[in-house]
Amino acid sequence: MANVRLIARLDIKGPNLIKGVHLEGLRVMGDPQEFARRYYEQGADELIYMDIVASLYGRSMLTEIVRRAAHDVFVPMTVGGGVRNVDDVRDLLRAGADKVAINTAAVRRPDLITEVARRFGSQCMVLSIEAKQQAPGKWEVYTDCGRERSGIDAIEWARSGVQLGAGEILVTSIDREGTRKGFDVELTRGIASAVSVPVIASGGYGEPQHLLDVIRDGAADAVAFADALHYGRTTIAKLREQALSAGINVRRL
Amino acid sequence: MRVTVVDYGIGNLYSVCRALERCGGEVTLSGDASQIEAAPHLVLPGVGAFSDGMRGLQERGLIDPVQRYATSGRPLLGICLGMQMLASVSEEFGCHEGLGLIPGQVVAVPNKTTDGQAQKIPHIGWNGLVPAAGALWGDSILKETPEGTAVYLVHSYSVVPDDPGHRLADCLYGGHRIATAIRRGPVVGCQFHPEKSGEAGLAILAQFLNS
Numbered sequence: 001m002a003n004v005r006l007i008a009r010l011d012i013k014g015p016n017l018i019k020g021v022h023l024e025g026l027r028v029m030g031d032p033q034e035f036a037r038r039y040y041e042q043g044a045d046e047l048i049y050m051d052i053v054a055s056l057y058g059r060s061m062l063t064e065i066v067r068r069a070a071h072d073v074f075v076p077m078t079v080g081g082g083v084r085n086v087d088d089v090r091d092l093l094r095a096g097a098d099k100v101a102i103n104t105a106a107v108r109r110p111d112l113i114t115e116v117a118r119r120f121g122s123q124c125m126v127l128s129i130e131a132k133q134q135a136p137g138k139w140e141v142y143t144d145c146g147r148e149r150s151g152i153d154a155i156e157w158a159r160s161g162v163q164l165g166a167g168e169i170l171v172t173s174i175d176r177e178g179t180r181k182g183f184d185v186e187l188t189r190g191i192a193s194a195v196s197v198p199v200i201a202s203g204g205y206g207e208p209q210h211l212l213d214v215i216r217d218g219a220a221d222a223v224a225f226a227d228a229l230h231y232g233r234t235t236i237a238k239l240r241e242q243a244l245s246a247g248i249n250v251r252r253l
Numbered sequence: 254m255r256v257t258v259v260d261y262g263i264g265n266l267y268s269v270c271r272a273l274e275r276c277g278g279e280v281t282l283s284g285d286a287s288q289i290e291a292a293p294h295l296v297l298p299g300v301g302a303f304s305d306g307m308r309g310l311q312e313r314g315l316i317d318p319v320q321r322y323a324t325s326g327r328p329l330l331g332i333c334l335g336m337q338m339l340a341s342v343s344e345e346f347g348c349h350e351g352l353g354l355i356p357g358q359v360v361a362v363p364n365k366t367t368d369g370q371a372q373k374i375p376h377i378g379w380n381g382l383v384p385a386a387g388a389l390w391g392d393s394i395l396k397e398t399p400e401g402t403a404v405y406l407v408h409s410y411s412v413v414p415d416d417p418g419h420r421l422a423d424c425l426y427g428g429h430r431i432a433t434a435i436r437r438g439p440v441v442g443c444q445f446h447p448e449k450s451g452e453a454g455l456a457i458l459a460q461f462l463n464s
Contacts, residue, residue, distance in 0.1 A: 003379045005402065043451070045379055070268055074275070076405060076449050098449065107449075121301065122408050123375050167375070195339045196373060221378075251379040251403040 003249050005222035007037035009048040019227045021178035040073045043237035043253045047077045065097045070096025088224025103128040104143040119166025127166035130172045146174045158191045169199045175202030188218035208242040254462040260284040261309035268297045272448035276459040286318040299334030303343040306334045314413035323354045328439045328464045336442025337438030340412045355437045357414035379403040385420030394460045402453045404445035
């Protein structure tokens with residue numbers, strides 16, 4: 001098995017790092033650059049930037065934030081939020097992003113996934129799926145920062161997204177996001193077993209056991225952490241140690 | 254330490270330039286033949302398809318200058334697609350000629366593990382560097398790099414040098430040994446992205462600048 005990646009996720013609104021619960025109730029945390037630098041120094045395997053209201057309000061400051069980050073951060077960066085077309089992708093890659101994550105625009109026009117994969121390679125095209133549970137074993141895709149229902153089944157959407165060219169799936173459980181109750185292991189496993197590409201689990205970390213659960217039972221290839229890092233309840237270095245001592249393959253530093 | 258990064262119209266060059274600067278490099282981004290030939294250190298970056306990369310070099314008249322630079326004895330580093338283009342030929346989407354600076358072929362990363370299980374392609378993520386058979390790192394860009402150091406890779410194809418003596422470091426993917434760093438004299442290639450491999454990657458770039 002490949003090394004499981006430990007990812008720091010930074011949700012952005014305007015110029016600020018913010019943190020919410022269920023993608024709502026946003027609180028300003030500070031300058032994203034300071035946090036990004038700290039996570040890089042702690043040994044994060046990757047960073048994810050998400051402009052979480054960009055799909056509602058359009059144009060964002062994300063490109064500038066990414067360009068500043070690329071100045072100090074020398075690990076891969078995935079960037080999403082408000083990415084609508086191939087030109088947006090090009091601009092973000094030029095600013096130093098390695099991959100883009102697309103949710104709303106891909107739900108509205110699935111061909112965008114294929115266009116991005118053809119032009120920049122499928123390794124650049126991360127399909128971001130934000131989902132809420134509807135019934136046992138059933139999750140619905142939400143768009144526009146968790147506000148709009150799509151009527152689409154999350155596992156089916158993951159499968160067709162990969163057929164269209166997505167090279168990775170970022171799964172965010174809206175139910176668990178910011179709750180510290182643990183990742184949605186069933187949702188993660190449902191998607192991981194439906195697709196052949198890596199799956200990143202996001203939303204819900206509260207304690208070390210949650211990390212082990214989502215890797216062992218959820219079959220996650222990578223795990224994203226947000227407020228637990230922002231509030232200093234844990235660090236990437238501690239998470240790495242905990243994973244290693246539980247026998248999980250992660251990058252050794 | 255002055256270093257020229259070859260700009261041939263593909264990929265994001267910002268990260269590689271920034272990483273070289275962080276290592277003390279004075280970076281010039283150039284698509285100019287005479288500047289490239291006269292460079293004290295040369296980096297050939299690249300992401301994307303092999304044929305697009307070679308076409309980018311050709312359209313700008315940069316194939317001969319890079320080849321001539323390589324015979325000068327000054328250090329050349331090819332990164333990712335840049336490493337693959339150092340080889341003689343690639344089988345990616347047909348058969349395409351490379352720069353021929355390190356004889357070898359670019360072939361697909363196996364999509365099955367050595368025990369027959371399906372494995373994910375592209376090979377993406379952090380993987381450990383192990384010395385290739387018989388390779389010594391002591392006088393190479395890996396001089397200060399501990400064995401097993403994890404580096405970041407994103408690729409679907411890899412180089413198989415004709416002369417196994419040109420392999421410097423491998424990584425293991427599904428039980429297969431994949432050439433991850435190759436070299437022939439001052440011409441070095443790394444399949445991984447040192448500019449995205451954290452502090453370990455920066456140390457490798459710094460070593461290159463000091464070579």
